Amino acid sequence: DIQMTQSPSSLSASVGDRVTITCRASQSFGNYVHWYQQKPGKAPKLLIYAASNLESGVPSRFSGSGSGTDFTLTISSLQPEDFATYYCQQSYSTPLTFGGGTKVDIK
């Protein structure tokens, strides 16, 4: 199984901050990584697919990059509605696996 290691597991940030979350895969593959946002009590929401493609309707302050084993989700200027937990997921092989999550809260 491919392990997806996300870091940090949590972070505190202020509105307007630039936030970077990383995800490292246990083996190398192409761009088969996707990012989701989940708010408390809600279903996850797709933000980025295939490492760097912005899902329709998602604000442009979200971006993704990476290939091989290292992937990054960046929020260029954190907004109040961005405080949430973020997950990466690999679709290279079954079982599909997620990172452990990164909780972004208010400093």
Place this chain on the structure above:
Amino acid sequence: EVQLVESGGGLVQPGGSLRLSCAASGFTFSSYWMHWVRQAPGKGLVWVSRISSDITSDDSNTRYADSVKGRFTISRDNADNTLYLQMNSLRTEDTAVYYCARGPLSDPYYFDYWGLGVLVIVSS
């Protein structure tokens, strides 16, 4: 508008069974692979199972996480636009919110739409 609505959750004793349903609307259900993903209370997301769009008698159209293999069965009724998860021999560690999710046509192994989720509690 794409909508996925799960139902069938609840409280069940260890060893019991439950069948979850996911009613789909707003898209051509029969064209899409579908998945179940679960989330234990306070924990992360875990993929459970998937079913391809092409239903044949071949079991290769379904896949399961090792933790549920042999106990859970995913199925679909394309005429009724409904996805199912039959859960047998339930264990306390199966307690979670269960989400159905759609796999996009470009790569059916990630999830572009999610349902609101349904809570399953396995407890005596």
